[in-house]
Amino acid sequence: MKQARVARVDDKDMGTDLQSVLITKEEIDAKLAELAAKIDVEYQGKDLLIVGVLKGAVMVMADLARALSTPVTMDWMAVSSYGAGTQSSGVVRILKDLDTDIAGRDVLIVEDIIDSGLTLSWLLSNLGSRGPASLNVVTLLRKPEAAKVDINVKWIGFDIPNEFVVGYGLDYAEKYRNLPFVGTLAPHVYGG
Ligand SMILES: O=P(O)(O)OC[C@H]1O[C@H](OP(=O)(O)OP(=O)(O)O)[C@H](O)[C@@H]1O
Ligand code: HPA
Numbered sequence: 001m002k003q004a005r006v007a008r009v010d011d012k013d014m015g016t017d018l019q020s021v022l023i024t025k026e027e028i029d030a031k032l033a034e035l036a037a038k039i040d041v042e043y044q045g046k047d048l049l050i051v052g053v054l055k056g057a058v059m060v061m062a063d064l065a066r067a068l069s070t071p072v073t074m075d076w077m078a079v080s081s082y083g084a085g086t087q088s089s090g091v092v093r094i095l096k097d098l099d100t101d102i103a104g105r106d107v108l109i110v111e112d113i114i115d116s117g118l119t120l121s122w123l124l125s126n127l128g129s130r131g132p133a134s135l136n137v138v139t140l141l142r143k144p145e146a147a148k149v150d151i152n153v154k155w156i157g158f159d160i161p162n163e164f165v166v167g168y169g170l171d172y173a174e175k176y177r178n179l180p181f182v183g184t185l186a187p188h189v190y191g192g
Contacts, residue, residue, distance in 0.1 A: 017189050022165060023158055023182040028140070029063070031157045035138060036067035038155060039108065042136075043070050046106045051098065053123065054078035055177070056112035059169040060140045064110060075100045081119045092122040103131040111139040112169045114156075116148040124151065141165070141182065164190075 050072050052061035065072060078096035107127060114120055120137060128135055138155040145162040160182075166172050167179030172189065 016186055017176075018166075018179075019184045019186045021181050021183045022160060022163075023141075023168075025168075025180040028157075028168060028181070031140070032060070032064050032067050035155050035157060036064055036069075039064075039138065040069050042154075043106060043108075046070075048072045048108060049100060049102065049105050050074050050108045050110050051102075051127070052076050052110045053112075053119070054096065056169045056171070057110050058177075060112050060138075061110050064138070073100070077123070079119060079123065081122075092119055094126075101130075102127060104133050106134045107132040107136070109135070109137045111137060113141040113143070113165070114139050114151065114153060115143050115146050117146075117151045118148060120151050120153070121149045140168070141170075 048070055050061065050065060052058065052074065054076050055078070061074065065074060075098045076096065077094070077098055079092050079094055081092045109120070109123060109127070111120060120139075124135065124137070136154040137151070138157075139153060140157040142153065142156050142159050143162050144159050163184050164172065165182050165184055166176035167182045169177055170182065171177045172185060176185075
């Protein structure tokens with residue numbers, strides 16, 4: 001199994017940057033279908049607004065939205081708490097705010113990853129203060145061992161180890177977002 005996965009990384013012509021594939025495209029697709037079915041049940045008959053957190057959540061938004069049967073409207077917020085490195089600065093900046101007034105709306109935040117939880121904790125308090133009818137979160141990935149704050153997350157795709165991951169929207173220094181799977185990088189990429 002491990003051998004096949006490494007071979008696949010080589011097939012993607014990613015050179016020696018990648019160390020391993022943690023979650024395959026097939027596993028992601030299956031998980032998003034599972035999450036979409038639960039979200040459909042929760043929001044049946046409601047006017048759902050899904051909010052993607054740029055840039056990392058682009059892939060999850062695109063694939064989850066298409067897996068949903070519920071009609072949705074989509075909006076985007078861009079915040080940043082990570083610079084070029086692998087540690088959250090803890091300081092969240094709004095780079096792009098919502099175009100939508102969410103007062104009275106059923107809002108679902110779509111995230112790629114919850115790491116320290118600082119970004120989401122800030123987002124929940126910021127969006128919560130705008131008076132939505134409901135505010136929930138779906139994330140593809142979560143690192144339970146990295147949590148610095150306690151957050152209520154309704155739908156979680158995969159709990160993963162406390163390692164820096166890339167792919168499927170997730171970057172290291174803006175690279176690797178377009179990998180169709182989630183993987184880890186070889187130490188030399190970080191200068192190790
Ligand atoms: O739980 P945390 O430790 O706060 O980390 C999670 C956040 O970090 C990433 O965004 P990032 O700030 O790297 O911006 P990006 O999505 O544009 O890559 C990710 O998309 C989450 O929004
Ligand atoms: O593990 C990660 N990889 C990429 N971006 C991230 N933002 C928070 N954690 C991560």
